[in-house]
Amino acid sequence: MLGSNSSSVARPQGEPAVDDPLVPAPVGALRSHWRAVDAWLARPRTARRVVVWLSLYLALVANWPLWIELARIGGAPSVYLPSIASMLLLTVCGTVALLSFTAWSRWMKPVWFGVVVLAAVVQHYMLSYRVVMDPSMLANAMQTDANEVRDLMSWRLLLNVILVAALPGWALWCLRLAPQRLVSQAWRNGVLLLAVALLAAGGAMAMNRQLAPLMRNNANLRYMMNPLASLYSAGSVTFGPVFKHNRRLIPMSGGAALGASYAGQAKPPLFVLVVGETARSDHFGLNGYARDTTPQLAARKVLSWRDVHSCGTNTLASVPCMFSPLGKQAFEGRKDDYENLMDVLQASGLAVFWLDNQAGGCKGVCDRIPHASAFDPLDVGVKSALCDGDECLDDVMLKGLDQRLAALPAERRAKGVVLVMHQMGSHGPSYFKRSSPDSKRFLPECRSNALAECSHSELLNGYDNSIAYTDRFLGKTIDWLQGQSAAFDPALLYLSDHGESLGEYGLFLHGVPYSFAPEVQKHVPMVAWFGEGMTARRQLSASCMSAGLDTPLTHDNLYHTVLGLMDVKTPTYLPALDALASCRGRDAMATSSRAAVGPSGRTPG
Known part of the structure; x- marks a missing residue:
């Protein structure tokens, strides 16, 4: 019989007490802490x-x-610790x-857990x-197709999400929310x-001397505040169009006609016209890269421009911009849609x-013309x-190309043909998938989509193999064009949509906002080949x-x-932005001939 000052502790039936001699002390302590x-x-x-x-976590x-x-x-810590605190x-x-x-x-636990998972994935x-x-x-990511999503998945992603989301997920599952009236x-x-708005405003004002130059000189920091940046960007992409006026399609093709060369x-x-994907100019052997990544193009004596910059740093931004007649600045500030090249x-x-x-398609550029998936x-x-x-x-894209060409309207085909080929190119992070086994010249290459798991040399090998494959593809395309010389005057122009970061400054892939994107994401290759028929037709001076x-x-020059090359007359054509204008016509050919003959009347050499 227990005395009056005795006490007992209720416990579930069948569960031993913490001080049960049959239960090891550490296990008992753990159970006690868990309860x-x-x-x-x-x-x-x-x-x-x-x-x-949750916000603090x-x-x-x-x-x-x-x-x-x-x-x-x-x-130094004395500099960055105050910045981190701010x-x-x-x-x-x-x-x-x-x-x-x-x-x-009520009903908010799934929402909170979704925010945690989003923050984990973004990090x-x-x-x-x-x-x-x-x-x-985020807009670029939302247009990512299933294959690209698969490339971005990895066990490392799952582990990182679990590390961030497991603890708050368990806590949200267990905790009880106090009911309150709606008005309260x-x-x-x-x-x-x-x-919190007043606290943030007061803190920003108190630390303005440090924060103002920091944010002004490092605009990317505002998009690294997680999950604020991703939620803001998601709202901007999802709801932004709702609050914008309905875009009109402004015609730009009025007055378009074929020039005298067609008579x-x-x-x-x-x-x-080959629209490249994620190619860097400085990884083309034609442009001075230490590795010979472009032997096929070099053998075909192409022209390679070495100082070309893109309109954007991702496909969604660059492709519509490069085909636009507006130019980068006007294109980005437009309020309506415009017809394109x-x-x-x-x-x-x-x-x-x-x-x-x-x-992902042509990003709207080909919506009003015949188009197909390769x-x-x-x-x-x-x-x-191949797939x-x-x-x-x-x-x-080279398979069945003759049949695709023959299927075009005969009356139009008799005047001339413009074929655009939009590459998969060097799209990352799975660079190893962008080249065939028989074209891999640089080994060992990175075979993972988690680039951090690969050495820098393996990463470069995988990327350079994709460039070498593009070189081979362009060489085959030129050969196909030469095979059409009996019926057509052929030419090819290749221009990449944007570049790529391969670890420089700790950056990978692309898509960094243009104003502070590194040069390698904006410096792109541009290559041209002209058959004899096109050279004579447009009187192009090779020298x-x-x-x-x-x-x-820049991409502004493409339109x-x-x-100019196709001799299409239109009020929107600007000769000053035509990269070939000064090298086309009788005067250019005459100048070229005089330079070849030399002042003495004899061919130099």
């Missing part, structure tokens, strides 16, 4: 308190790319302010590829929002066709040899063109250069 944590989580909490805790655990970047910029305050306040709109006692890609989640990057929750949430022509022109060429009477080897339909044998699922090597290969050019 204490479970009891603590079981206490009812307001949704606002959960939001504050995310700021500390899911913002390592931001803290690392601040440490890199600051150099950005921590702003990140916590911003996240609390955002999540205060979800601070309700993984920021750490792995040094990208920032600005609206342009609403005004309290408003007070929380106002409080009584013996053969029509056949022009192939393909519309003008079609309006002139030429046969035009867009062939795509990217599931991998649909495909012969079973070709598909097994992995719905993703194919670029050689697939003049060779002398201008170091002339600075006008193609119109």
Whole structure:
């Protein structure tokens, strides 16, 4: 019989007491702590308190790319520690302010857990590829097809998500939310929002002397605040179009007509424009790269411009811009849509066709002209040899090309043909998939989509193999064009949409906002080949063109250069932006002939 001061502790039936001699002391202590944590989580909490805790957790655990970047910029701890403290305050306040709109006692746990998972995924890609989640990057990611998504998946991603999301996921599952009336929750949430807004404003004003130059000189930092940046970018991409006025399609093809070179022509022109993908100018052997990545192009004596810059740093931004008549600045500031180069060429009477080897398509450029996917339909044998699922090597675009050409309207084909081929090129991170086994010259190559798992030399090998494969593909395309010389005057122009980071400054892939993107994401290759028929037809001076290969050019020049080469007359054509204007015509040919003969009347040499 127990005395009056005896006590007992209730426990589940069949569970031994903590001090049971049959239970080892560490196990008993662990059970005791577990029950204490479970009891603590079981206490009812307001949704606002959960939001504050969650914001603090995310700021500390899911913002390592931001803290690392601040440490890199600051150099010394005395410089970067105050910066980290300032950005921590702003990140916590911003996240609390955002999540205060979800601070309700019912149905919010899945939303909060979704935010945690999003933050974990974004941090993984920021750490792995040094990208920032600005609206342009998120829009590009939202257009990623299933094959590209598969390339970006890895066990490292799963592990990183678990490390960040497991603890808050378990806590959200266990905790109880205190019920409150709707009106009470609403005004309290408003007070929380106002409080953190005032705290953030006060902190920003107090630290303005340090924060202002930091943010002005490092604009990328604002897109590294996780999950604020990704949520802001998602909202901008998703809801931004809703609040914008309906875009009109502004015609630009009025007055388009074929020039004098088409009158009584013996053969029509056949022009192939290859839109490259993720190719860097400094990795082309033609442009001085130490490795001979372009032997096929060199053997065909092409022209390679060495100072060409892109309109954007991702396909979604660059491809529509490079075909636009507006130029980069006006294109980015436009309020309406405009017809593009393909519309003008079609309006002139030429046969035009867009062939795509990217599931993401032409980004609207080919919507109003004939177009097709290179991998649909495909012969079973070709598909097994060149494709992995719905993703194919670029050689697939050369299969059945004669039949595609013959299927174009005869009356248009008799005037001339413009064929655009949109490459898969060097699209990362799975560079090893962008070249065939028989074309891999640089080994060992990185065989993983988690680039951090590979050495820098393996990464370069995989990327350079993809460039070498593009070289071989372009060589085959030129050979096909030469085979058409009996019926056409052929020419080819290759221009990449953007470049790629391969670890420089700790960056990988592409898509960094243009204003502070590294040079390697903007410096792109541009290559041209002209058959004898096209050279004579347009009176192109080879020596003049060779002398201008170091002339600075941009994507803005493409529209006008193609119109000039194809002799299409239109009010939107600007000769000053035509890269070949000064090397075309009788005067250029005469100058070239005089230079070849020399002042003494004899051929030099």
